[in-house]
Amino acid sequence: MKPTLPIAAALLALSACSTNPVTGKKEVMLVSKGQELAMGQQSDPAVTAQFGLYPDQKLQNFINEKGKAMGAISHRSDLTYTFRVVDSPVINAFAVPGGYVYFTRGIMAHFNNEAQFAGVLGHEIGHVTARHSAKQQTNAIIGQVGLMGAMIASPRLAQFGEQAAQGMQLLFLKFGRDDESQSDELGVEYSSKIGYDASQMADFFQTLQREQAKSSAEAIPDFLSTHPNPADRYNRVHQLATQWKQQNGNPTNLKINREQYLRLIDGIVYGEDPRQGFVENNAFYHPELKFRFPVPAGWKHQNTPQQFQMADPAGKALMMLALAPGASLDEAAQALVKQFSLQPTDSRRVTVNNFPALAFVADQVQQDPQTGQSVAGIRTMVYLIQDGKTIYALLGASAPTDFPSYQPTFSSTMEGFARLTEADKLNRQPEHVRIKTLKLRSTLSQALKSNGVPEARLEEMAILNGMQLNEQVNAGSMIKVVGK
Known part of the structure; x- marks a missing residue:
């Protein structure tokens, strides 16, 4: 006699418990480490073919250097991580199982210091170390047990636009609020451990919220569509960063590195190419x-x-x-x-x-x-x-x-x-981010106008700079503008 489908699913689950590397707790996991690695290896060519790699070696070296340092202090330091900046204007970062992490040039252009970048990098590595993608795959497998035999695959129009479907399906896994909260905690922990001020990650969430509000009539930034962003997330990440500092002796040497980062992205392509x-x-x-x-x-x-x-x-x-x-x-x-x-x-x-x-x-x-x-x-x-x-x-x-x-x-x-x-x-050419050093103290609005930004794009440039238009900027400070 064969077990009924619900019993079969339960037996399958009971036989596949593993220990979560982050929490140390037992959990149902039908995707082995070897399968995770294989999923990432199969997905990476599809991801890079879909978006293309952004052709800037210094940016690729930067994300690889910071990513390797963070991977080494993570809960899964045994993984061989791969980090890439892909050539897409959307504001997004994502990870696939097995240690593959991708940032778009669009999100790189919107960071305003290394600490913001590091916080989001830690968040994405957190999805890998806590095995969130593998857990999503497990849930899907268990859910399908009761449907086997009743499902008949049928061609869809979308298949014609999904030549890289094997890898693309992994990009759009929606993580639950608990997974996102855990990745926020890990983002704070990992970025702090390699020397960055994690409170800056919370400030970047404000940039994303403003971008969403500006684009309310259009599609929201992809990072928000795949990363639920409740209203209290900004405050919670600030609290997590403060708690980490208190628990680790309130270090005073945590880095932000604004000017270094702005020099790094000077000239990056902005928007559609x-x-x-x-x-x-x-x-x-x-x-x-x-x-x-x-x-x-x-x-x-x-x-x-x-x-x-x-x-x-x-x-x-x-x-x-x-x-x-x-x-x-x-x-x-x-x-x-x-x-x-x-x-x-x-x-x-x-x-x-x-x-x-x-x-x-x-x-x-x-x-x-x-x-x-x-x-x-x-x-x-x-x-x-x-x-x-x-x-x-x-x-x-x-x-x-x-x-x-x-x-x-x-x-x-x-x-x-x-x-x-x-x-x-x-002869159409893309726009690029240009870094300008201010000669006079003024409001951001005045500084942008003096650098040729038209009235219609002032708010857009304020969001790009992570500042308010009425905010005071000092002589000698750097701002972003956009030009050919």
Whole structure:
């Protein structure tokens, strides 16, 4: 007789207890250390491919040096930690199992001293040492035991935009409030142990809150979306930092290192990098690859080094552009058909604004769970467009019933692919953080204006500096501004 599913889950849990490295307590853990390490090793190439590494060796050396020092005093000093700054403008930091920690250039630009950076670094290492990601995986496994046999995988539109899904799913694990609180405590402990004033981490949370308020009509900063930020978090982290100091003899030599940090990030790219492609006036432009194509009005879009994605606001269709494998249009078509399990219904040679191309419609076939028969799950339109040795794949996808209404949008977008020739688009450059040393004492507002910041961007620059516009800044102090 086999145990029932709930009993099986309980037996599985009882047989997989381990000791948490941070708390020393026994806990259910179905993910072994070896599996944790493997998850990180498998995820890292996907993460770096998705975002790209930020090409600044001094920044990469900085995060690696501080990260290694912190890992060595952590509760899991035996791990081989890996630290990277990735080339994304979003304000985010995240860790995956096995000791892989990532900071975006966007969050690096918003820190105003080394101590703020160190506090967040300790927080992320805390997720690794307390095995929060592994615990999330364990909870998912236990939850799935009762569903096995009833679940039937079905293709989704999103799969076309998730070539790195194996690694990406680990980035968006939502940690509970208890896990976040524990990581805040560890952030204070770890950053203090390597000599930094942990109260600065609390000040950075204020910067994030202000950024959220400024962007209330838009998406909130990713660091807040994946890291719950209750109203009392600022006060609690200050309390934790004070308690640590009291318990360790109130050291007076804890570092902040504002000027050193500002010099380090002088010149960092700020915001979107147009050299990697940008959207303007309902069109996507890529200055480096010298092409353009229209973006449907109202469609959401996301650009990464791997691909450019567009999604209908109703969630019923998406399009993407990516590089296609193969040395010819036919090879590229065969590769895509195999990758997405497509069955082409027609194919034709076309020319798109002087580029040779291959266009086809194809169904992704799945099995109907009720009848066992094959049915079309997703219908796609694909244009493969060749520019010299490079082949671009433009793919649109929707449910078969919705396809006729989206087909004209797919066609007009793909047939709008053209050579980019406008000089102002080809020469578009990113903004950079510039560090200015003030000659006179003034308010931050006056200092920003005297350094060419327009009225409309004063609050944005105040948040970037972690200060208020009416705050006094002394002669000789440094501030951030943004320029080409």
